[in-house]
Amino acid sequence: MSTQRIKEITVSTLKQWRDNNSMTDSAALSFYLLMSLPAILLFSVSIGSLFLGSGQVPANIAEYMEGVVDPTLLVSLNTFLTNVPETASLSLSALTGILLLMWSAGNVFRQFKKFLDKIWKVPVSKGNFARNFLEDMVLSLLTVVIFGGLVVVSTLLEALMLTGSRLLYTHIPFSGGIQYAGTIAAFMVLVMLFTFIYLVLPDVDLCLICVVSGSVMTAFLITIGKYAIVFYMAHSDLTSVYGIIGSVIGLLLWIYYSSIVITMGAEFIKVYSSYLSEP
Template identity: 25%
Template sequence: MAKLSFDSIKKNFLELVRRFSEDEITSLSAQLSYFFLLSLFPLLIFSVAIASYLPIDYMRILEMMSNYIPVEAMQLIENFLLETVESTGGGLLSIAIIGTIWSASNGINAIMRALNKAYDVEENRPFILGRLIAISLLISVLLIIVVALLLPIFGRMIGVYIFSFFGASEQFITVWNNLRWIISSSIFFIGFLYLYRMAPNTKVYLKDAVWGALFTTIGWQISSYGFSLYVNTMGNYSATYGSLCGVIILMLWFYISSIIIIVGGEINAIIADKRGRLKR
């Protein structure tokens, strides 16, 4: 493998800057954030419907999400869920499944198109096959994200239960309590790695997708925390957008997240190109 040097890092960075403009990443991110917004609310309905059959309080999940999402956007989500839970009946789950699969798979399709552009390939898979791939990616990534979100919430409970069989000390439980956040990030990494490996319409080697997945995992968490901190402490969007404040902030968060995801795919494409694996 080629030796990593300052010159190679500089060349790769300049290539990424060129691709950022040439592949219209900002425009693609705007499209992707739109599909994310359309997917969010059916996905929330579906999550609440599933949680009603499990010993899980969905408010705990929302509490975990609040670490990444600004206050105004979280208030919008919480109000929507409260109204949904109070006003819907037994048909909630079946309706939510249909709405979630269709709407959220459109978001995955948008990611697939963006990654195809990064690899300079056309989407020539049949419509049905493309939709099935999108749905399978959606379900897989959704399960990984749910586990990643639930682990910080229930991690201590799980650690106490497992390590009680081995007579673990309270100090060891404290170490586990800190490690579960690292494990949660690792699960996010696996989810992004799977997405980058399967979504493009070309063969992507696992070793080529690692760096993009690592960038997205770290970049998404840092940008989400940073954006949430900025909005909650310094941003005053309510003065400009009024009652639309929550929607605007949610769209901005989706937009930032979309840029991170697409840039991660571009990094993978650059690495594949340098290794002679990018088909043109």
Template identity: 25%
Template sequence: MHFKLFYRLARQSIAAWIDDYAPSMGAAISYYTVFSIAPLLIIVIAVAGLVWGRDAVQGEIVAQLTGLIGQDGATGVQALIESANKPAAGVIATLISVGVLLVGATTVFAELQSALDRIWDVPPSQKASGIWATLRARLLSLGFILGLGFLLMVSLVFSAGVAAFGGWADGLFPGWELLLQVVNTAISLGISSLLFAMIFKLMPQARVSWRDVWVGAAVTAVLFEVGKALIGLYIGKSSVTSSFAAAGSLVVLLVWVYYSAQIFLLGAEFTWVFAHEHGSLRGEAGTRMAPAAAAAPATAAGSVLAPAVEVPRRSEKADKTVPMLATSAAAPSPARRRTARPTLKQRAIVYGAASGALLLLSFLLKKRLTRQSLAPPPY
């Protein structure tokens, strides 16, 4: 990708990021993430812990969080995990707590879907609604969480392999430490790109091509790695924790999630721009005719249609409103269109997520009941 081309795409992405009010969307994502991070990590630890053990996975996550948001922030997240993972008293209370756990873990993904729908200009008439649509969206979010746990397992496998190779190659040739660091960075970029590609492809209620997704996911992964280092440097050098006293760990978590959300949204905007400039939607980013632009005969004497109004490109418009044609009589509001039936791929994802949810529910329920039976009686 030439520098001039990348510069033009970056400039258009930033303009679209501003037009879509990404800072406000990032604030909403950060708010929901605070309440979703504990149940989300509990499910991820439960999935990855099936292979590596719960304590090992939780220790690895805390170590990664320590490098990202500092010791205070990681300690706060660990306290949230332990508090949310306490066994409840009774079967009914356990079922309720597991249900709240699943709903809380999927809430942030629902907000991510809303943000991506706004970026891809999904009209309200095409958005799925109703109980089944809500349930399907929650199951899809749970499928992403299970996939996140699987990616964590893969990451731990590669990390263990790299560590074993480092122990074997110690002293064999000079510069092997740099080689291991490059390999670790490449693995991290690959896993992040895969995760972002899944979110960009499956989350929005719009047709998104895999060809467009991979380019945007790779750019987002690189931005995320660079931003992760810069955010960690800012948190480490600033006095955010000490300025807010007891709430310092929560503020650090909010700051890190907020700036990470901005990087994610900027990557999603880059994907949108690339798809319309050089991807599968090329040619659709120019001027469009308004829905009522089709010529129609006058229904009454003296009724004159105004000239068709062109909708400007996204980077040039100030809002999302589409001007309609002026007529002598008020145009009737268009009927709500029925949403398209789910495809076979979407059904397979939903059914797979539902099966995984049932297995995870039974596993968590059994685990909580076992803890309750082994807990010492209160005095």
């Protein structure tokens, strides 16, 4: 693809993102994500405890959020996640709790599905309302399950990469993959997650190449944005300026920025699909 074409696609993506009032949709998505975040984290830890040690998934989540979240809040979050009841022996109460967490976490994906259907101009179905609502709920719950599973995969992938890097380091001393294992694993999982979301949630058939390209771009921008926010938080004393609310500003910035990037990634996929369909 030529540089001119890349420029045209980028400009068209930004223009359509603005014209579709996606800033407002990003704000709505970030609100739902913030409200659903505890349920998403708890569900992921519950799923992780079925396959991994009880402390591995919370440790990975806390490590991923390190720098974005204030250290005091991070300690509270880590305590909160490590005290999740074990679900290795599934009881009726544990099953009920997991279902409630899935329903709560599904809110963010239901909201995002509405946005995707809007930008793709999917007509509102005139069929049975209860059936449409049930289908959307099932799809959202499936997305939550996939997300929880990918968190587990991320933990396993990071462990494998760390082990491989350490073994490689014994033979190739200049191998420095150990320090980047967590970032690489998280990036790969983000790409898989967004590929699934962009491909499955909207009620349209999409080009796989476009979806994967958009997912890689989205995961890359979110990863870069995370380090930018970490850098900003490390060189600013927000607590002295905003008081106690300063401890959560990094998290709020990250969620809002991520929501903007996610909606922009959806617009990119639409523009790129139009470009590939041109004669």
